[in-house]
Amino acid sequence: MLDVPNWPGHLAGQHVDLRLTAEDGYQAQRSYSIASAPEDRDLVLTVARVDDGEVSPYLVDDLQPGDELEVRGPIGGYFAWEDRMTGPVLLVGGGSGVVPLRSMLRHHRASQSTLETRLIYSVRSPEDVIYRDELTELAGDDTIDVRLAFTRTSPPEWDGLRGRIDAGVLDDLGWDSSPDAVAFICGPNGFVEFVAQSLVALGHPPRQIKTERFG
């Protein structure tokens, strides 16, 4: 949770750049998606801890309330929920790529949007799911549908999606027949590339497929 002086507000889907400076001047900079909705009182980032990472273990393990960080943002405008969208919305997240999509779903609810919105969230195992309870609760909204796809381990008696998301899943769950449909895809590079290309092949309008990749 960040308290940023003079924060101008953000759009769901935007990110911030964080820069860390060590005592001897060494610096490292990373981008993190904003997890909170524009309507939320607090600005929240969700950071996935990368075991051999340079910055995320510090943020997750060492950072204390009251510590100061250098924040630049909000950043981005392309990968952002626009209230003027008219079509159904497909959100596809891989791993921590779900973070900006969670901001969008919270915004959807807070702004009482009526756009049909479906999240497909590809995740390794039940233990890796972030915002599990909140997603379940959001899925109670008439216009929000949440589908989890477990790529490695699924819960006992799971009757939902298993394995990597493939073209068949996207064909079943996408909005490819609607000319106004918008898709937001966020995750690791290969995941985003595959989903985006599959949606194009299924007839989804390419200009309305928005992607954000992380390394």
Add this chain to the structure above:
Amino acid sequence: MNPLDGNAIAGPLASFFGTEMTTAEGSCRHCGRTSRVAELRVYASGPGTVARCPTCEGVLFVVTEIREQISVSSDGFAFVAGA
């Protein structure tokens, strides 16, 4: 080496141009393809960062941060006015 996309340089571009740039459109001076900045292929691991055309991989932008100073060379990219 997997490239990122133009969202990865949104921060330095916004600092340099003074405005959000990921939705800006332009055409590649090598092959003519029109892209939005967010759609470019971005190689961020080098001394500086290189954004390339998603069609021909020609160099469109080079972003450097030298002594705290961000520089952007966009010689390969012709911005479409008003986009």
Add this chain to the structure above:
Amino acid sequence: MAPVARGFHGRRRTEESGRLPPGQYLTLDFPVLSAGPTPHTPTDRWSFSIDGAVDRTISWTWEQFLALPTEEVTVDIHCVTKWSKLDTRWRGVPVDSMLHNVSTSAQYLTAWSDGGYTTNLAVSDVTGGKAWIVYEYDGEALEPEHGGPARLLVPALYFWKSAKWVRGLRLTDEDEPGFWEGYGYHNHGDPWREQRYQGD
């Protein structure tokens, strides 16, 4: 001034033996840096040429190149992005023995690569046992992501000078900035003098 992130050190190791140039940190893995997609030039379409301000252009096919006398070298490498890696082991052909085939009065050259990358060097920085065209790393064929089939190795300079996927050396009478040198990086790039940027 940027606020100091209390307790942040980064993923860094320092080294006390005096082998790390100023501002550098030790790494044990081998970071992959690239300004573009990895070319995959098959060796049957690979050649290496020396041209430009020379009395005659010369080129080698992959087989001819492999037939040249090689050296194995163990050197420290230093990247301008601040990592250094010690005791890296390479096999390749000394640039001396390749340049020996041409006659030139040029004092500079541009190393050029598949994918369009270039970097400029003084002839004196790649002669006298200071540079190799290498095709093995740590006893194995050099992987494409690290510059295979062959890259330039100039360990005395920052590693952007050690062009990956190198295909030729073009001798020039004037010093012509290469890719990164044209965007503000130092023309010479000596890590011990911390020549990172123009003006250093």
